Amino acid sequence: MSSRSRSWWGWGAADEALPDAECVALGALVSDAVQTPLPVPDVAALALPKVRIEPPRALAPVMSAAPEDRASHTYGKAYRDVIRALNGDLAPAPDQVARPSTEQEVIDVLDWAADTDVAVVPYGAGSSVVGGVEYRADRHRAVVSLDLSSLDQVLEIDRVSRAARIQAGALGPGLETQLRPHGLTLRHFPQSFEFSTLGGWLATRAGGHYATLYTHIDDFVESLRVVTPVGVNESLRLPGSGAGPSPDRLFLGSEGALGVITEAWMRLQERPRHKASATVLFDDVHVAMDAVRAVAQSGLHPANCRLLDPGEAALAGVARDSQSALILGVESAHVPVDGRLAELLTLARDHGGTPLPTAPGTPNAAADTWRSAFLRMPYLRDALARMSVIIETFETACTWDRAPQLYESVRSQLADVVREVTGAAGTVNCRFTHVYPDGPAPYFTVIAPGRRGEEVAMWDRIKSAAMEILHDLGATVTHHHAVGRDHRPGYDRQRPEPFALALRAAKAALDPAGILNPGVLLD
Known part of the structure; x- marks a missing residue:
């Protein structure tokens, strides 16, 4: 995707969006549909909210308040996100977009945010379809969208154990490109593969290529490294362990509410022939x-x-x-x-x-x-x-x-x-x-x-x-799209209350200032 422009308002690559004539032809297949397409606004003409906070000098190099950055990081890609973007409604836009290039810069962003009452919303690659990257709490001084796209490297490969240490900002295609020379693959292909990151998959317990056996990203995790406002949590790299509740399970599916996943050791496979x-x-x-x-x-x-x-x-x-x-x-x-x-x-x-x-x-x-x-x-x-x-x-x-x-x-x-x-x-x-x-x-x-x-x-x-x-009907509110904010009512009813008490306690302990993705999983 390095040579292709991402759509700020809709799915995927900007040059893949259907032109007006094709929109009209497609709409004609739906009875009683309107006859003219909503126009795509020009980012330069958008009325974005005023920026409420400037970063300290030390963080300025990794921060941006450019209209294009703020607009593209306002929403995910749910239907309601697309409609609001097309209507130029960007009221929840973040004040700043942070793109750290080191884990220490992630730590520095969280430290500054906790000290200044700034909410931090981990962005992944923005492909959430459940309101997972949109700030709706309206109680913080300002909002920063945290984009780890610069942390996108396969750092280490253990060929003997068939595993790799991978940074969380790696997009699907880039990750596979780095593994291919070694004859290995993660082989996790969600529909959003081209436009989502390893960290996003882990934080949302994404479902992937396999329809049986290895259905979720969880199945490939050896260990996680997570930056929280109270310290870095790194689990021991093991094929399995019976030592108490799994620390990885706490952060898998936590949707950025408990910490920011920066690295993971992932189980790999030989490429299928x-x-x-x-x-x-x-x-x-x-x-x-x-x-x-x-x-x-x-x-x-x-x-x-x-x-x-x-x-x-x-x-x-x-x-x-x-x-x-x-x-x-x-x-x-x-x-x-x-x-x-x-x-x-x-x-x-x-x-x-x-x-x-x-x-x-x-x-x-x-x-x-x-x-x-x-x-x-x-x-x-x-x-x-x-x-x-x-x-x-x-x-x-x-x-x-x-x-x-x-x-x-x-x-x-x-x-x-x-x-x-x-x-x-x-x-x-x-x-x-x-x-x-x-x-x-x-x-x-x-x-x-x-x-x-x-x-x-x-x-x-x-x-x-x-x-x-x-x-x-006694079914789950989501199998692999995550909870985000759109599924919160269903999740709150599905979740056992004793577990909710434990989750609230974990949130209070790991994020005492309440800055991480407010409104996701918990109030």
Whole structure:
């Protein structure tokens, strides 16, 4: 990304955003959508809040109050963030953007902030879709967005143990580029891979490439180094330990509220040399769920096991005629995988699936089509947002015994909410992104026409209803998007109160001045 400009208002690379004509054409596919796209504001013309604080001379070289920096660090990339940016609403903009190039400069920023009542919001690469990088507390003297993009190096590789010490600001592509000469890979590929950092993955417990077995970044952590306002916390590097509660687990998923992750020792893998994939069609989505459960419980551990319901399969262009599609993929660095794929396809056939014919050694066209649509979807979301189309995606997880009811209940109940909020039927689609022996992680997509000027309020009502439905069904409020601020109501209800007491105590002990990402996880 060093040679490409990031979009300050929307997803990813600025040159990948759809032009006006394509926005209009895409919006025309949604019934009752508005006819003209919201214009993209010129950063130079934005009315940013007045800068309330200047850094001390020692920190001035790592601080910026340039309008472009402040604008691009105001929000993450949730739908409500994109809409507000398009409307030029940058009221929560940080006063300064800090880009430290050493861990000592991170310490210095936190020390100064604690002494001057300045909130510090760790930014990662800004790809949060749950309000994780937006300051909403409105009780500090000023706000600094902490950007670790200059801390982006693989510092050390232990080839014997197959692990590496990596700085938290490393973006996905840069990280993999540094590992490639050694024949190694972290192989953690979330949808945001190109625009997110190792530190962001760790702080949000991100889900990645593997649909089974190694589903979260947690699975690759040997140890963490975390800067807190009361000192540096570095855990002992070990393959495993039974010595009390894990110190790493305290900071994994802490979303910058307890400390700033600056480095991590991560488990690596040999780069895969053998890959194979296939697509299986099902006429009944519930039969397909049974097949996926059999796969998840088989011990065959496919790297990819994505079930697309009829709406999602049609949207991605991989199936028609109300069919569901199961995309399977296997890989290995050491042995051929065709036999394992054949076992998986036998399971799928035994459960009513029909594999699409693919000649040995040739690409799986349906899987490639889905992957392209998957990577392109955030840009399409932004284009539809410019047409005031309401789009919401949320993910959850539940046990297999409740999965069929959850799928039907969420789709029917949320469809009613969408109709009430927008006055239109809209669509509610679903795919399984990750699967476990005891349950799936369903990922829902909502698309409906919105009303110009009311998009955020309409989205908020749909988001709130989705959290309420998940709570009533006993499912988690998030599987891998994190809590941020948008999921706080659902998280507060899901979290056991004794654990909440312990988390509050940890916050008070590690961040006594209350400056770290206020409002995330805790008030």
